[in-house]
Amino acid sequence: MEERRPDVIVGIDFGMTATGVSYANLSIGSESVRWIQKWPGRGQSNENKVPTILVYPHHQQNPSSWGFLSETVAEQNAPDKEYKDWFKTFLDPARLGQKQAEDPVYSPRSLEEVERLYEDYHRLLYKHIEFKLSVELSIVSWHSASVEFIFSVPTTWPPQIVEKYREIVKRAGFAQCKNHTLSIGLTEAEAAAVHTSLEASGIFQEKDILLVCDAGGGTTDLSVLEVSDTSTNALSLKQLDVVFGATIGSAAIDYDFEAYARSRLELANLTSPLPMSPEQVAWEMMKSRDFQNTKCEHGGPDDAPVFSLPISKLDPAYVNQTMGIEYGEMKFTREELQRLFDKQVQKLVGLIDTQLQNMQKKHPGQQVNHLILAGGLGHSPYVQDQLRARFLKGGGHSNAANIQVRVAPDPQLAVCKGLVGDRLRRLKFGKPVLMYRCCRASYGTICKELYNKNNPLHNGRSMYKDPMNGKLYVTQSIAWFIRKGKPITSDESITHSFHRKMTPGDPRRAFPTSIVESYADEPFLPHHMDAGGKFSPDAHVLCEIESDLSGADESKFKEKNKRFWSIGKHYFRIDYEIKVLIGPADVRFELWFNGQKLSKDQPIKVDWQAPQIIELPAPLEAENRVSEMPTSPAHTTNGPAEMNGMQQ
Numbered sequence: 001m002e003e004r005r006p007d008v009i010v011g012i013d014f015g016m017t018a019t020g021v022s023y024a025n026l027s028i029g030s031e032s033v034r035w036i037q038k039w040p041g042r043g044q045s046n047e048n049k050v051p052t053i054l055v056y057p058h059h060q061q062n063p064s065s066w067g068f069l070s071e072t073v074a075e076q077n078a079p080d081k082e083y084k085d086w087f088k089t090f091l092d093p094a095r096l097g098q099k100q101a102e103d104p105v106y107s108p109r110s111l112e113e114v115e116r117l118y119e120d121y122h123r124l125l126y127k128h129i130e131f132k133l134s135v136e137l138s139i140v141s142w143h144s145a146s147v148e149f150i151f152s153v154p155t156t157w158p159p160q161i162v163e164k165y166r167e168i169v170k171r172a173g174f175a176q177c178k179n180h181t182l183s184i185g186l187t188e189a190e191a192a193a194v195h196t197s198l199e200a201s202g203i204f205q206e207k208d209i210l211l212v213c214d215a216g217g218g219t220t221d222l223s224v225l226e227v228s229d230t231s232t233n234a235l236s237l238k239q240l241d242v243v244f245g246a247t248i249g250s251a252a253i254d255y256d257f258e259a260y261a262r263s264r265l266e267l268a269n270l271t272s273p274l275p276m277s278p279e280q281v282a283w284e285m286m287k288s289r290d291f292q293n294t295k296c297e298h299g300g301p302d303d304a305p306v307f308s309l310p311i312s313k314l315d316p317a318y319v320n321q322t323m324g325i326e327y328g329e330m331k332f333t334r335e336e337l338q339r340l341f342d343k344q345v346q347k348l349v350g351l352i353d354t355q356l357q358n359m360q361k362k363h364p365g366q367q368v369n370h371l372i373l374a375g376g377l378g379h380s381p382y383v384q385d386q387l388r389a390r391f392l393k394g395g396g397h398s399n400a401a402n403i404q405v406r407v408a409p410d411p412q413l414a415v416c417k418g419l420v421g422d423r424l425r426r427l428k429f430g431k432p433v434l435m436y437r438c439c440r441a442s443y444g445t446i447c448k449e450l451y452n453k454n455n456p457l458h459n460g461r462s463m464y465k466d467p468m469n470g471k472l473y474v475t476q477s478i479a480w481f482i483r484k485g486k487p488i489t490s491d492e493s494i495t496h497s498f499h500r501k502m503t504p505g506d507p508r509r510a511f512p513t514s515i516v517e518s519y520a521d522e523p524f525l526p527h528h529m530d531a532g533g534k535f536s537p538d539a540h541v542l543c544e545i546e547s548d549l550s551g552a553d554e555s556k557f558k559e560k561n562k563r564f565w566s567i568g569k570h571y572f573r574i575d576y577e578i579k580v581l582i583g584p585a586d587v588r589f590e591l592w593f594n595g596q597k598l599s600k601d602q603p604i605k606v607d608w609q610a611p612q613i614i615e616l617p618a619p620l621e622a623e624n625r626v627s628e629m630p631t632s633p634a635h636t637t638n639g640p641a642e643m644n645g646m647q648q
Contacts (some may be wrong), residue, residue: 004179005427007145008133011419013152013188014122014219016088016089016251018378019047021129024424027138027145031428033420035413036132041068048412050128052217053410054084061116066124076287077280077312084249089154089218092161094498095247115168122172124267126371138579142177149174150185150419150619153585155221155245155440159517159542162586175219184586186418186434187243189214192374192408194433195418197227198425200407206230208369209240211355211403214415215348215377221245222355224368225434234429239435240366241358242485243584248347252376253295256340259311261309264330268323275313285309285330298337298381305334305397329564345386357393362485368400374415436487439582442525443542444480445496446514448473468501468569476529478539482582483522493579493590500574501560509550513578515587517542544607545589549576552593 007027013020017022022035037046050067055075057064060437063084065075076083090096090108108114134142151169153162162184175182186194192211197204202208208227213220222244225237265278274281285291294307308329316328324331352371358366371391376626377383387595394400426432451472452458461474480498482488518525520538558573579590591598 002145006148007137007140008147008426009420009423010129010133010147010149011152011185011191011416011423012125012149013191013413013416014088015049015052015216016086016249018031018051018217018412019121019125020413020416022413022420023133024420025136025138026135027140027343028136033417033424035416036129038132039062039068039069041065042129050408051120052085052088052597053258053611054117056082058082063120063124066121071287076284084117086218086255087117089112089247091118091165092157116165118165118168119172122169122174126173137565144177144179144209147177147181148423149180149182150423151333152185152188152191152419154219154503155187155189155223155243155585156219156247157585159585159587166586184583186422186584187221187223187225188216188219188415189243190239190244190434190437190584191418191422192411192414193225193237193372193418194422195410196372196374196406196408197237197433198418198421200234200406201230203229203406204235204370205239206619209366209384210237210360210370210372211352211407212374213348213378214374215383216249217245217247217251217377217452219245219246220348220351220375220377220461222246222351224355226360226433234425234428234432236431236435239434239438239487240363241355242438242440244355246347247350248344248351248377250344250373250380252294252344254286254632255292256343257295257497258338260336260340261285261330261332264323265311268320268325271320272318274311274318275315276311281311284312289310294337296342296380298334299380299385303317305336306331306377307334307337332498334560338382341380341382342386345383347428348377348383349387349390352391353395353397356400360399362398364399366399368397368403371400371403371405372408373405376409376412379411410582426514433582436489437584439484439488440483440488440519442480442484442518442520442522443482443494443580443587444478444516444518444525446516446529446541447477447479448475449477454645461528468571468579474528478516478526478528480525481580482487482612483520483525484519488582493581495592496578496580498576498578500576502557502572502574504572509552510546510548513545513547515542516540540590542587545578547576547578547591549574549591549593549598551598552576 009024009026011022021033022033024031024033035048038049039047039050047068051071053070054068055070056064058080064081068077070083075081087108090099091114093111096108096111096114097166108117130142137145153165166182166184167224170176170182174180184192193210194216196212206225206228210225210227212223212225223239224241225239227235230239249410262278262282265274265281268274269278274357288309290309297303308331310329314328318328319326356368359366362475371387373387384405384407391400391405393405394403397430410417422433438583448464451463451474458474462476464473465471466473482494503510516539518539524538526539558575560571560573577592579592581588581590
């Protein structure tokens, strides 16, 4: 059955410092990927992105401005208003806690405050998207049009945070109209890779390997992909390793510059008082268009050896040559700015080194041909030059001897344009650009196993006697149904079978299941919980799901031991399946019974657990594993998993 074409596809790249929106208006017969360039506060100027900024009057819940409207002097310097920016990474409780410890005064006070910032910003963003795109539709109105909103997320976000983000943007207005849908699409590095492959397909050969580095404002994401189908008009990508990222970005350069400028201003203030606090002046310098332009041009042909930034309200007669202040401005050298860049470049190099080392272990003998740079930091001429110099002739990596450092077309828009381009490819050819992905983590369920006295993994374990069949089971085992690093397709579901036993008259139709997640490499996955009911540090409960079978046809339940001569107890056996759909960044569940998907509203209730603070382990060799792991197919379990705590 041919998939229904939407009227509009919208791709949204919510960024640390700025947000980009691309779209394809299919309602007018166009498949061109365009992007919003007109934003409130910029008049007739074209801007590829809108700043991720909000301003709130004191003691008020609603913002007075957002985006470019927040960059006016009145909004930035108003004593009765709060300026909110750089809040993207704080949706992760671990990052928020770290920031609160480092900067308790200016950090968000709670996760609820961060969620409010997210919702307010996305609500204003949605209103502007509606305003801009509704006038471009043909025949249909905005509220009746079929509109698909596709969002990217960082690779550093676990599924719980992705689900929280999905809830927030829906509350903000996205997908609230009948024919509007909302989905979490590719991670940022994957979307950048897709955009590059679509816009610059001619530079790639069959079997070329790309290392895509999306270095943005707050995070940097890496993805390694192999090119295929170059002889057709439908070039495809296959992921070769798990995507990963780190908190590296251009916002850190801003933060460090502000701290450096403040330290110099404080010294100057000790000699002769300034008209404003050094803290306020340093912040204004960092936010100024002069500094932002200088930062973007650093390392380029117009990079000046010295640049000056004005000090607000400073008398031109004020002079402090030691601190570089004269004529109402403070001077900085190219070398001072370069040191701030070098901190991020060193981290970036370390991240790329790690990825190349991982590739050497997992795919020995294969060469990485291209390092593709995207994002705001990836757009920097200085960063590009440094990476070219560092990885010339492989930079010491035997698997990158001839690597070419390239810049993605439209690097600042690569993510949002890649989201739309991938969806258009699926509509046109029936398949996405990114055909295969590597699963980012292992997923399993807590279950019980039939006791085997010869299995050393069952020694000393808690046991349970099934009253229905009298057999002994060990409890708190983990049945892993997908292992980290295994290739999965975008449309592939992983089927896990279950069966439950119920006595006649038992009214229960909803059954709980614990989903477990681990980032450990396959040989080190835990087999079960320990005696205290805890996992090893490498695993945790991702979510609790409740399968509601009240909509199932009870005549399909299997009746057992109904005859009077049967020795066992009379009971009903219910066989059902949970299909797990693992997206690039999210995990979804479907409940199936008797070969049909149950369509009742929310037949599976998902209770996401708080994300764990986990240090991702470095890749380890399989032969170091001592204990024996049970084997199972990667995608479909053999037979039903017997769940702990439920009668079978």
